[in-house]
Amino acid sequence: MSQADQPEQAEHAAHVAHAAREAERARRAVRERWRRRALTSGALLLVLALIGGGYYWFGGGYDRHQRDKLLAGACDGVLAKREARAILGSGPLEDGGRGTVRKGSFAGDDEHAGQGVGERGSDDRAVREPLLLTCTVKRDLEYHAGKPTVEASVTIGVREAPGQLRVDPGYDRTGPIVPRGLAPAPLGHGWSGHFSLDRNVADGSEATTAVLLTCANSTSDLLVTAKVQQEDSTLDDPRHRAAFARVATATAKKAARHLNCDAPLGTDPVTVPLPVDEREYVPLRDAEGTCAGLPPTPGTPAGKQPGIDVRHAWESARDTAPYEACLVGRSGAAGSYRLRALYGPYAQDLRFVVAGQSHGGSAHSDLEERPAGEVDVPQLHFWYASARCGADRPAALYIVDALTEDSASEGREDEPRADVAYQRRALAEFTRRSAAAHGCAAPAVP
Numbered sequence: 001m002s003q004a005d006q007p008e009q010a011e012h013a014a015h016v017a018h019a020a021r022e023a024e025r026a027r028r029a030v031r032e033r034w035r036r037r038a039l040t041s042g043a044l045l046l047v048l049a050l051i052g053g054g055y056y057w058f059g060g061g062y063d064r065h066q067r068d069k070l071l072a073g074a075c076d077g078v079l080a081k082r083e084a085r086a087i088l089g090s091g092p093l094e095d096g097g098r099g100t101v102r103k104g105s106f107a108g109d110d111e112h113a114g115q116g117v118g119e120r121g122s123d124d125r126a127v128r129e130p131l132l133l134t135c136t137v138k139r140d141l142e143y144h145a146g147k148p149t150v151e152a153s154v155t156i157g158v159r160e161a162p163g164q165l166r167v168d169p170g171y172d173r174t175g176p177i178v179p180r181g182l183a184p185a186p187l188g189h190g191w192s193g194h195f196s197l198d199r200n201v202a203d204g205s206e207a208t209t210a211v212l213l214t215c216a217n218s219t220s221d222l223l224v225t226a227k228v229q230q231e232d233s234t235l236d237d238p239r240h241r242a243a244f245a246r247v248a249t250a251t252a253k254k255a256a257r258h259l260n261c262d263a264p265l266g267t268d269p270v271t272v273p274l275p276v277d278e279r280e281y282v283p284l285r286d287a288e289g290t291c292a293g294l295p296p297t298p299g300t301p302a303g304k305q306p307g308i309d310v311r312h313a314w315e316s317a318r319d320t321a322p323y324e325a326c327l328v329g330r331s332g333a334a335g336s337y338r339l340r341a342l343y344g345p346y347a348q349d350l351r352f353v354v355a356g357q358s359h360g361g362s363a364h365s366d367l368e369e370r371p372a373g374e375v376d377v378p379q380l381h382f383w384y385a386s387a388r389c390g391a392d393r394p395a396a397l398y399i400v401d402a403l404t405e406d407s408a409s410e411g412r413e414d415e416p417r418a419d420v421a422y423q424r425r426a427l428a429e430f431t432r433r434s435a436a437a438h439g440c441a442a443p444a445v446p
Helices: 005-059 061-077 082-086 240-258 345-357 362-369 417-437
Strands: 091-096 134-137 152-161 185-188 193-195 205-213 221-230 312-315 323-329 335-341 374-376 380-387 396-403
Touching: 005 134, 061 082, 061 240, 061 362, 082 134, 082 240, 091 221, 134 205, 134 323, 152 335, 152 345, 185 221, 205 240, 221 240, 335 345, 335 417, 345 362, 345 374, 345 380, 345 396, 380 417, 396 417
Parallel strands: none
Antiparallel strands: 091 134, 134 152, 152 221, 185 193, 193 205, 205 221, 312 323, 323 335, 335 396, 374 380, 380 396
16 A cells, blocks of 8 residues: 555545444434433323323222122122112112022022922932022212212012922021012013012112012022112102112013023013002992902891901002902901912912911911911911912912901901901902912812
């Protein structure tokens, strides 16, 4: 290399080194910009996450999640969530304290097909208990809500109604909720059910709706009840009654699917009658529902104490409810005859009660083996009739008793013969009409 080329070579090397330094500075600048952007983006994402979490927590998202979780799991998942929310509102909810109780599994399940309640397995072990699901969900207290919190609750019961009665010692009986008051209203809309009020609730409206599902694929049926209380409503409003009843019917639909009960289902109630009260009586001759056709009271035989004077009737419309009632007399309580038609679990529950009062003795045998007659055990005195309503279903029971001032006394030695004769005549007519409406066989009467 000549001396003339050396300066050019040194200049070229210096230019290359400068270019390399500039390229490295550019790369460092790019990396720094990306680092700052990453830090900025991370901080922004963190802020957004904190804002989103705060909105979820303070904006009600957490409460909605907890509420949906509670409703979804209530009663083993058979509670109708939408209909329950319509009663309970959009605020926070709490478990009513009883939780979910489950005993055994429904006889309609494939696993237990063919083995009904009351039977024993091949190894002679004790049979399972009937299925029972119960739960209560209610409004929780809303702090700083800006408005007073009103109470509301939904209590659901799903009970298996076995076709065979068990009175074994230690058997855990959980009978249906028997309607209070006079005559419950039939639910209608294709359901075998009724709607009843608790008029003793002073701090709000409370009603119980019961639906009986006749499962074609099992010897057991399902009774679904919904006891609904909502302080800020009145059941004089037909919209509220329908909303209360839909909790039961929608839950019954879910229970039928969940428990494999092949039963005919009705439609969503849009109207529900208001049950009769003390003021809503009619003259006996004008009765057209559950009291239709009942005879007037007979004259008092010479030398006998006058019996109950039947002037008025308290009744509901005739339908296919599993529990029907009719009262006739001077008032809606003391001084009346009460006639009731009991189907499915209501009939079985009465048999169980009689068996308990008689300690499994002859009175229970009478109800099981004698189709009609009289029961007279401590605190229970009535005449009864029965009718078969299906080969694999328990017989329906029809009963009449006198609601007098001494109804709690034991025995009826002071009851005039005219009263007994009237009770039997009234029971025969009441039984005939109810059994025919339910498609039952010709009844046996005392």
